[in-house]
Amino acid sequence: METGVYLSTDSGATWVFKGLSNENGVSCLAIDSSGYIYAGTGNDGIFRIPGRTTPVELISFSAVVNRYNVELSWITATELNNSGFEILRFTQNNDGIWERIGFVEGKGTTTESTAYNYEDKDLNSGSYNYRLKQIDYDGSYTYYNLQETIEISRQFNFKLEQNYPNPFNPTTTINYTIPEDGIVTLKVFDVLGNEVRHLISGEQKTGSHQVKFNAEGLSSGMYFCILNFKGINKENYNSTMKMTIMK
Structure with missing residues:
Protein backbone atom coordinates (compact mmCIF):
# COMPACT_ATOMS: atom_id res chain seq x y z
CA MET A 1 0.00 0.00 0.00
CA GLU A 2 1.28 3.43 -0.91
CA THR A 3 2.17 5.60 2.06
CA GLY A 4 -0.04 8.68 2.50
CA VAL A 5 -3.43 9.91 3.71
CA TYR A 6 -6.35 7.46 3.45
CA LEU A 7 -10.05 7.95 4.24
CA SER A 8 -12.67 5.36 5.27
CA THR A 9 -16.44 6.02 5.25
CA ASP A 10 -17.51 2.50 6.25
CA SER A 11 -15.88 2.07 9.68
CA GLY A 12 -12.58 0.86 8.24
CA ALA A 13 -13.88 -1.82 5.87
CA THR A 14 -12.43 0.03 2.87
CA TRP A 15 -9.94 2.88 2.51
CA VAL A 16 -9.48 5.46 -0.24
CA PHE A 17 -6.11 7.09 -0.92
CA LYS A 18 -6.46 10.89 -0.70
CA GLY A 19 -2.91 11.96 -1.48
CA LEU A 20 0.37 13.08 0.13
CA SER A 21 3.17 10.75 1.14
CA ASN A 22 6.03 10.41 3.59
CA GLU A 23 8.02 12.84 1.47
CA ASN A 24 5.70 15.61 2.67
CA GLY A 25 6.35 14.76 6.32
CA VAL A 26 2.71 14.68 7.50
CA SER A 27 2.64 15.29 11.27
CA CYS A 28 -1.06 15.90 12.04
CA LEU A 29 -4.53 15.57 10.48
CA ALA A 30 -7.92 17.22 10.96
CA ILE A 31 -11.29 17.08 9.20
CA ASP A 32 -13.97 19.78 9.18
CA SER A 33 -17.78 19.54 9.02
CA SER A 34 -17.70 19.87 5.22
CA GLY A 35 -15.50 16.79 4.87
CA TYR A 36 -12.22 18.49 3.96
CA ILE A 37 -9.05 16.90 5.35
CA TYR A 38 -6.29 19.21 6.59
CA ALA A 39 -2.78 17.75 6.72
CA GLY A 40 -0.04 19.57 8.57
CA THR A 41 3.49 18.87 7.36
CA GLY A 42 6.89 19.68 8.71
CA ASN A 43 8.33 20.74 5.38
CA ASP A 44 5.59 21.93 3.01
CA GLY A 45 2.98 23.73 5.14
CA ILE A 46 -0.71 22.75 5.40
CA PHE A 47 -2.61 20.87 2.70
CA ARG A 48 -6.38 20.77 2.22
CA ILE A 49 -7.74 17.64 0.53
CA PRO A 50 -11.35 16.87 -0.48
CA GLY A 51 -12.33 14.08 1.89
CA ARG A 52 -15.61 12.55 2.96
CA THR A 53 -18.37 13.15 0.44
CA THR A 54 -21.81 14.09 1.75
CA PRO A 55 -23.49 10.72 2.50
CA VAL A 56 -26.98 12.02 1.75
CA GLU A 57 -28.04 14.32 -1.06
CA LEU A 58 -31.15 16.10 0.22
CA ILE A 59 -33.51 17.40 -2.48
CA SER A 60 -36.09 19.06 -0.23
CA PHE A 61 -37.12 19.55 3.40
CA SER A 62 -40.54 21.10 4.12
CA ALA A 63 -43.30 21.35 6.72
CA VAL A 64 -47.10 21.54 6.64
CA VAL A 65 -49.19 22.68 9.62
CA ASN A 66 -52.48 20.88 10.28
CA ARG A 67 -54.17 22.55 13.26
CA TYR A 68 -51.82 21.66 16.15
CA ASN A 69 -49.70 19.12 14.26
CA VAL A 70 -46.64 19.65 12.04
CA GLU A 71 -45.99 17.21 9.17
CA LEU A 72 -42.29 17.20 8.23
CA SER A 73 -41.34 15.82 4.80
CA TRP A 74 -37.97 15.40 3.12
CA ILE A 75 -36.67 13.69 -0.01
CA THR A 76 -33.20 12.33 -0.71
CA ALA A 77 -31.71 11.81 -4.19
CA THR A 78 -29.03 9.33 -3.07
CA GLU A 79 -27.80 7.88 0.21
CA LEU A 80 -24.47 6.45 1.33
CA ASN A 81 -24.15 4.51 4.62
CA ASN A 82 -27.18 6.35 5.99
CA SER A 83 -28.27 4.97 9.37
CA GLY A 84 -31.14 7.45 9.64
CA PHE A 85 -32.39 10.84 10.71
CA GLU A 86 -32.87 12.25 14.18
CA ILE A 87 -35.65 14.85 14.22
CA LEU A 88 -34.77 17.84 16.39
CA ARG A 89 -37.11 20.61 17.54
CA PHE A 90 -36.27 24.03 18.92
CA THR A 91 -39.01 25.75 20.94
CA GLN A 92 -38.77 29.50 21.47
CA ASN A 93 -38.25 30.44 25.14
CA ASN A 94 -36.95 26.94 25.91
CA ASP A 95 -33.43 27.94 27.01
CA GLY A 96 -32.05 27.50 23.49
CA ILE A 97 -32.19 23.70 23.62
CA TRP A 98 -32.66 21.48 20.56
CA GLU A 99 -34.86 18.57 21.68
CA ARG A 100 -34.72 15.13 20.07
CA ILE A 101 -38.33 14.19 19.30
CA GLY A 102 -37.96 11.19 17.01
CA PHE A 103 -35.88 9.03 14.68
CA VAL A 104 -36.58 7.80 11.14
CA GLU A 105 -34.50 4.92 9.80
CA GLY A 106 -32.54 5.54 6.60
CA LYS A 107 -32.08 3.33 3.54
CA GLY A 108 -28.38 2.66 4.02
CA THR A 109 -26.87 3.00 0.56
CA THR A 110 -29.11 3.66 -2.42
CA THR A 111 -29.05 5.61 -5.67
CA GLU A 112 -32.86 5.84 -5.75
CA SER A 113 -34.85 8.83 -4.54
CA THR A 114 -36.51 8.23 -1.16
CA ALA A 115 -39.31 10.18 0.56
CA TYR A 116 -39.54 10.44 4.35
CA ASN A 117 -41.99 12.03 6.77
CA TYR A 118 -42.52 12.57 10.48
CA GLU A 119 -45.49 14.12 12.32
CA ASP A 120 -45.00 16.23 15.43
CA LYS A 121 -48.38 16.09 17.17
CA ASP A 122 -50.49 18.12 19.60
CA LEU A 123 -48.27 21.18 19.95
CA ASN A 124 -49.02 24.10 22.21
CA SER A 125 -49.10 27.69 21.00
CA GLY A 126 -45.64 28.95 20.13
CA SER A 127 -42.84 29.24 17.57
CA TYR A 128 -40.93 26.13 16.50
CA ASN A 129 -37.86 25.36 14.41
CA TYR A 130 -36.87 21.94 13.10
CA ARG A 131 -33.76 20.27 11.76
CA LEU A 132 -32.62 16.81 10.72
CA LYS A 133 -29.50 15.18 12.09
CA GLN A 134 -28.50 12.67 9.43
CA ILE A 135 -26.31 9.97 11.01
CA ASP A 136 -23.91 7.61 9.21
CA TYR A 137 -23.25 4.05 10.33
CA ASP A 138 -19.85 5.20 11.60
CA GLY A 139 -21.46 7.83 13.85
CA SER A 140 -20.57 10.89 11.79
CA TYR A 141 -23.45 13.26 11.10
CA THR A 142 -24.70 16.24 9.11
CA TYR A 143 -27.41 18.79 10.00
CA TYR A 144 -30.14 19.96 7.64
CA ASN A 145 -32.22 22.92 8.83
CA LEU A 146 -35.81 23.72 7.95
CA GLN A 147 -35.58 27.28 6.65
CA GLU A 148 -38.93 28.50 8.00
CA THR A 149 -40.17 29.03 11.56
CA ILE A 150 -43.43 27.24 12.34
CA GLU A 151 -46.13 29.11 14.25
CA ILE A 152 -48.83 27.27 16.22
CA SER A 153 -51.77 29.21 17.64
CA ARG A 154 -54.25 27.77 20.10
CA GLN A 155 -56.70 30.53 20.92
CA PHE A 156 -59.05 29.44 23.69
CA ASN A 157 -61.35 31.55 25.83
CA PHE A 158 -62.36 30.74 29.37
CA LYS A 159 -65.83 29.21 29.18
CA LEU A 160 -68.11 26.97 31.24
CA GLU A 161 -70.80 25.50 28.99
CA GLN A 162 -74.31 24.49 30.00
CA ASN A 163 -74.40 20.87 31.10
CA TYR A 164 -76.17 18.34 28.90
CA PRO A 165 -78.69 16.93 29.42
CA ASN A 166 -80.37 19.42 31.72
CA PRO A 167 -82.56 18.63 33.64
CA PHE A 168 -80.92 15.25 34.26
CA ASN A 169 -81.13 12.07 36.32
CA PRO A 170 -78.69 10.93 37.50
CA ASN A 194 -73.22 23.80 50.72
CA GLU A 195 -70.61 21.95 48.67
CA VAL A 196 -72.09 18.62 47.57
CA ARG A 197 -69.50 17.44 45.01
CA HIS A 198 -65.83 18.20 44.31
CA LEU A 199 -65.37 17.14 40.68
CA ILE A 200 -61.97 18.50 39.61
CA SER A 201 -58.92 19.85 41.44
CA GLY A 202 -55.48 20.10 39.86
CA GLU A 203 -53.35 21.21 36.91
CA GLN A 204 -54.74 20.99 33.39
CA LYS A 205 -53.54 21.88 29.90
CA THR A 206 -54.82 24.62 27.62
CA GLY A 207 -57.97 23.73 25.70
CA SER A 208 -61.30 21.96 26.06
CA HIS A 209 -62.12 19.52 28.84
CA GLN A 210 -65.07 17.33 29.79
CA VAL A 211 -66.26 15.74 33.03
CA LYS A 212 -69.17 13.43 33.87
CA PHE A 213 -71.25 14.35 36.92
CA ASN A 214 -73.21 11.62 38.70
CA ALA A 215 -75.82 13.09 41.03
CA GLU A 216 -76.76 9.80 42.64
CA GLY A 217 -77.64 10.40 46.29
CA LEU A 218 -78.66 14.03 45.74
CA SER A 219 -82.24 15.28 45.95
CA SER A 220 -84.20 16.82 43.10
CA GLY A 221 -83.80 20.56 42.74
CA MET A 222 -81.49 23.31 41.53
CA TYR A 223 -77.72 23.18 41.98
CA PHE A 224 -74.82 25.45 41.04
CA CYS A 225 -71.68 24.31 39.25
CA ILE A 226 -68.74 26.68 39.87
CA LEU A 227 -65.54 26.61 37.79
CA ASN A 228 -62.42 28.34 39.15
CA PHE A 229 -59.24 28.70 37.12
CA LYS A 230 -55.84 30.21 37.91
CA GLY A 231 -53.49 30.46 34.92
CA ILE A 232 -49.71 30.48 34.68
CA ASN A 233 -49.91 34.28 34.39
CA LYS A 234 -51.66 34.34 37.80
CA GLU A 235 -54.96 35.53 36.33
CA ASN A 236 -58.09 34.19 38.05
CA TYR A 237 -61.29 33.22 36.24
CA ASN A 238 -64.64 32.15 37.69
CA SER A 239 -67.89 30.99 36.14
CA THR A 240 -71.17 29.67 37.59
CA MET A 241 -73.83 27.53 35.91
CA LYS A 242 -77.27 26.41 37.12
CA MET A 243 -78.20 22.72 36.87
CA THR A 244 -81.44 20.92 37.68
CA ILE A 245 -81.77 17.39 39.00
CA MET A 246 -85.20 15.93 38.26
CA LYS A 247 -86.04 12.53 39.76
Whole structure:
Protein backbone atom coordinates (compact mmCIF):
# COMPACT_ATOMS: atom_id res chain seq x y z
CA MET A 1 0.00 0.00 0.00
CA GLU A 2 1.28 3.43 -0.91
CA THR A 3 2.17 5.60 2.06
CA GLY A 4 -0.04 8.68 2.50
CA VAL A 5 -3.43 9.91 3.71
CA TYR A 6 -6.35 7.46 3.45
CA LEU A 7 -10.05 7.95 4.24
CA SER A 8 -12.67 5.36 5.27
CA THR A 9 -16.44 6.02 5.25
CA ASP A 10 -17.51 2.50 6.25
CA SER A 11 -15.88 2.07 9.68
CA GLY A 12 -12.58 0.86 8.24
CA ALA A 13 -13.88 -1.82 5.87
CA THR A 14 -12.43 0.03 2.87
CA TRP A 15 -9.94 2.88 2.51
CA VAL A 16 -9.48 5.46 -0.24
CA PHE A 17 -6.11 7.09 -0.92
CA LYS A 18 -6.46 10.89 -0.70
CA GLY A 19 -2.91 11.96 -1.48
CA LEU A 20 0.37 13.08 0.13
CA SER A 21 3.17 10.75 1.14
CA ASN A 22 6.03 10.41 3.59
CA GLU A 23 8.02 12.84 1.47
CA ASN A 24 5.70 15.61 2.67
CA GLY A 25 6.35 14.76 6.32
CA VAL A 26 2.71 14.68 7.50
CA SER A 27 2.64 15.29 11.27
CA CYS A 28 -1.06 15.90 12.04
CA LEU A 29 -4.53 15.57 10.48
CA ALA A 30 -7.92 17.22 10.96
CA ILE A 31 -11.29 17.08 9.20
CA ASP A 32 -13.97 19.78 9.18
CA SER A 33 -17.78 19.54 9.02
CA SER A 34 -17.70 19.87 5.22
CA GLY A 35 -15.50 16.79 4.87
CA TYR A 36 -12.22 18.49 3.96
CA ILE A 37 -9.05 16.90 5.35
CA TYR A 38 -6.29 19.21 6.59
CA ALA A 39 -2.78 17.75 6.72
CA GLY A 40 -0.04 19.57 8.57
CA THR A 41 3.49 18.87 7.36
CA GLY A 42 6.89 19.68 8.71
CA ASN A 43 8.33 20.74 5.38
CA ASP A 44 5.59 21.93 3.01
CA GLY A 45 2.98 23.73 5.14
CA ILE A 46 -0.71 22.75 5.40
CA PHE A 47 -2.61 20.87 2.70
CA ARG A 48 -6.38 20.77 2.22
CA ILE A 49 -7.74 17.64 0.53
CA PRO A 50 -11.35 16.87 -0.48
CA GLY A 51 -12.33 14.08 1.89
CA ARG A 52 -15.61 12.55 2.96
CA THR A 53 -18.37 13.15 0.44
CA THR A 54 -21.81 14.09 1.75
CA PRO A 55 -23.49 10.72 2.50
CA VAL A 56 -26.98 12.02 1.75
CA GLU A 57 -28.04 14.32 -1.06
CA LEU A 58 -31.15 16.10 0.22
CA ILE A 59 -33.51 17.40 -2.48
CA SER A 60 -36.09 19.06 -0.23
CA PHE A 61 -37.12 19.55 3.40
CA SER A 62 -40.54 21.10 4.12
CA ALA A 63 -43.30 21.35 6.72
CA VAL A 64 -47.10 21.54 6.64
CA VAL A 65 -49.19 22.68 9.62
CA ASN A 66 -52.48 20.88 10.28
CA ARG A 67 -54.17 22.55 13.26
CA TYR A 68 -51.82 21.66 16.15
CA ASN A 69 -49.70 19.12 14.26
CA VAL A 70 -46.64 19.65 12.04
CA GLU A 71 -45.99 17.21 9.17
CA LEU A 72 -42.29 17.20 8.23
CA SER A 73 -41.34 15.82 4.80
CA TRP A 74 -37.97 15.40 3.12
CA ILE A 75 -36.67 13.69 -0.01
CA THR A 76 -33.20 12.33 -0.71
CA ALA A 77 -31.71 11.81 -4.19
CA THR A 78 -29.03 9.33 -3.07
CA GLU A 79 -27.80 7.88 0.21
CA LEU A 80 -24.47 6.45 1.33
CA ASN A 81 -24.15 4.51 4.62
CA ASN A 82 -27.18 6.35 5.99
CA SER A 83 -28.27 4.97 9.37
CA GLY A 84 -31.14 7.45 9.64
CA PHE A 85 -32.39 10.84 10.71
CA GLU A 86 -32.87 12.25 14.18
CA ILE A 87 -35.65 14.85 14.22
CA LEU A 88 -34.77 17.84 16.39
CA ARG A 89 -37.11 20.61 17.54
CA PHE A 90 -36.27 24.03 18.92
CA THR A 91 -39.01 25.75 20.94
CA GLN A 92 -38.77 29.50 21.47
CA ASN A 93 -38.25 30.44 25.14
CA ASN A 94 -36.95 26.94 25.91
CA ASP A 95 -33.43 27.94 27.01
CA GLY A 96 -32.05 27.50 23.49
CA ILE A 97 -32.19 23.70 23.62
CA TRP A 98 -32.66 21.48 20.56
CA GLU A 99 -34.86 18.57 21.68
CA ARG A 100 -34.72 15.13 20.07
CA ILE A 101 -38.33 14.19 19.30
CA GLY A 102 -37.96 11.19 17.01
CA PHE A 103 -35.88 9.03 14.68
CA VAL A 104 -36.58 7.80 11.14
CA GLU A 105 -34.50 4.92 9.80
CA GLY A 106 -32.54 5.54 6.60
CA LYS A 107 -32.08 3.33 3.54
CA GLY A 108 -28.38 2.66 4.02
CA THR A 109 -26.87 3.00 0.56
CA THR A 110 -29.11 3.66 -2.42
CA THR A 111 -29.05 5.61 -5.67
CA GLU A 112 -32.86 5.84 -5.75
CA SER A 113 -34.85 8.83 -4.54
CA THR A 114 -36.51 8.23 -1.16
CA ALA A 115 -39.31 10.18 0.56
CA TYR A 116 -39.54 10.44 4.35
CA ASN A 117 -41.99 12.03 6.77
CA TYR A 118 -42.52 12.57 10.48
CA GLU A 119 -45.49 14.12 12.32
CA ASP A 120 -45.00 16.23 15.43
CA LYS A 121 -48.38 16.09 17.17
CA ASP A 122 -50.49 18.12 19.60
CA LEU A 123 -48.27 21.18 19.95
CA ASN A 124 -49.02 24.10 22.21
CA SER A 125 -49.10 27.69 21.00
CA GLY A 126 -45.64 28.95 20.13
CA SER A 127 -42.84 29.24 17.57
CA TYR A 128 -40.93 26.13 16.50
CA ASN A 129 -37.86 25.36 14.41
CA TYR A 130 -36.87 21.94 13.10
CA ARG A 131 -33.76 20.27 11.76
CA LEU A 132 -32.62 16.81 10.72
CA LYS A 133 -29.50 15.18 12.09
CA GLN A 134 -28.50 12.67 9.43
CA ILE A 135 -26.31 9.97 11.01
CA ASP A 136 -23.91 7.61 9.21
CA TYR A 137 -23.25 4.05 10.33
CA ASP A 138 -19.85 5.20 11.60
CA GLY A 139 -21.46 7.83 13.85
CA SER A 140 -20.57 10.89 11.79
CA TYR A 141 -23.45 13.26 11.10
CA THR A 142 -24.70 16.24 9.11
CA TYR A 143 -27.41 18.79 10.00
CA TYR A 144 -30.14 19.96 7.64
CA ASN A 145 -32.22 22.92 8.83
CA LEU A 146 -35.81 23.72 7.95
CA GLN A 147 -35.58 27.28 6.65
CA GLU A 148 -38.93 28.50 8.00
CA THR A 149 -40.17 29.03 11.56
CA ILE A 150 -43.43 27.24 12.34
CA GLU A 151 -46.13 29.11 14.25
CA ILE A 152 -48.83 27.27 16.22
CA SER A 153 -51.77 29.21 17.64
CA ARG A 154 -54.25 27.77 20.10
CA GLN A 155 -56.70 30.53 20.92
CA PHE A 156 -59.05 29.44 23.69
CA ASN A 157 -61.35 31.55 25.83
CA PHE A 158 -62.36 30.74 29.37
CA LYS A 159 -65.83 29.21 29.18
CA LEU A 160 -68.11 26.97 31.24
CA GLU A 161 -70.80 25.50 28.99
CA GLN A 162 -74.31 24.49 30.00
CA ASN A 163 -74.40 20.87 31.10
CA TYR A 164 -76.17 18.34 28.90
CA PRO A 165 -78.69 16.93 29.42
CA ASN A 166 -80.37 19.42 31.72
CA PRO A 167 -82.56 18.63 33.64
CA PHE A 168 -80.92 15.25 34.26
CA ASN A 169 -81.13 12.07 36.32
CA PRO A 170 -78.69 10.93 37.50
CA THR A 171 -75.79 11.79 35.14
CA THR A 172 -74.88 14.77 32.97
CA THR A 173 -71.85 16.04 31.05
CA ILE A 174 -70.05 19.31 31.82
CA ASN A 175 -67.75 20.90 29.21
CA TYR A 176 -65.39 23.81 29.80
CA THR A 177 -62.43 25.54 28.14
CA ILE A 178 -59.37 27.17 29.71
CA PRO A 179 -57.14 29.70 27.87
CA GLU A 180 -53.76 28.45 29.15
CA ASP A 181 -52.18 25.84 31.41
CA GLY A 182 -53.19 26.29 35.03
CA ILE A 183 -55.01 25.09 38.15
CA VAL A 184 -58.68 24.09 37.80
CA THR A 185 -61.30 23.42 40.47
CA LEU A 186 -64.85 22.37 39.60
CA LYS A 187 -67.41 22.05 42.40
CA VAL A 188 -71.17 21.62 42.81
CA PHE A 189 -73.19 23.48 45.49
CA ASP A 190 -76.80 23.34 46.61
CA VAL A 191 -79.04 26.43 46.89
CA LEU A 192 -77.91 26.95 50.49
CA GLY A 193 -74.26 27.21 49.43
CA ASN A 194 -73.22 23.80 50.72
CA GLU A 195 -70.61 21.95 48.67
CA VAL A 196 -72.09 18.62 47.57
CA ARG A 197 -69.50 17.44 45.01
CA HIS A 198 -65.83 18.20 44.31
CA LEU A 199 -65.37 17.14 40.68
CA ILE A 200 -61.97 18.50 39.61
CA SER A 201 -58.92 19.85 41.44
CA GLY A 202 -55.48 20.10 39.86
CA GLU A 203 -53.35 21.21 36.91
CA GLN A 204 -54.74 20.99 33.39
CA LYS A 205 -53.54 21.88 29.90
CA THR A 206 -54.82 24.62 27.62
CA GLY A 207 -57.97 23.73 25.70
CA SER A 208 -61.30 21.96 26.06
CA HIS A 209 -62.12 19.52 28.84
CA GLN A 210 -65.07 17.33 29.79
CA VAL A 211 -66.26 15.74 33.03
CA LYS A 212 -69.17 13.43 33.87
CA PHE A 213 -71.25 14.35 36.92
CA ASN A 214 -73.21 11.62 38.70
CA ALA A 215 -75.82 13.09 41.03
CA GLU A 216 -76.76 9.80 42.64
CA GLY A 217 -77.64 10.40 46.29
CA LEU A 218 -78.66 14.03 45.74
CA SER A 219 -82.24 15.28 45.95
CA SER A 220 -84.20 16.82 43.10
CA GLY A 221 -83.80 20.56 42.74
CA MET A 222 -81.49 23.31 41.53
CA TYR A 223 -77.72 23.18 41.98
CA PHE A 224 -74.82 25.45 41.04
CA CYS A 225 -71.68 24.31 39.25
CA ILE A 226 -68.74 26.68 39.87
CA LEU A 227 -65.54 26.61 37.79
CA ASN A 228 -62.42 28.34 39.15
CA PHE A 229 -59.24 28.70 37.12
CA LYS A 230 -55.84 30.21 37.91
CA GLY A 231 -53.49 30.46 34.92
CA ILE A 232 -49.71 30.48 34.68
CA ASN A 233 -49.91 34.28 34.39
CA LYS A 234 -51.66 34.34 37.80
CA GLU A 235 -54.96 35.53 36.33
CA ASN A 236 -58.09 34.19 38.05
CA TYR A 237 -61.29 33.22 36.24
CA ASN A 238 -64.64 32.15 37.69
CA SER A 239 -67.89 30.99 36.14
CA THR A 240 -71.17 29.67 37.59
CA MET A 241 -73.83 27.53 35.91
CA LYS A 242 -77.27 26.41 37.12
CA MET A 243 -78.20 22.72 36.87
CA THR A 244 -81.44 20.92 37.68
CA ILE A 245 -81.77 17.39 39.00
CA MET A 246 -85.20 15.93 38.26
CA LYS A 247 -86.04 12.53 39.76
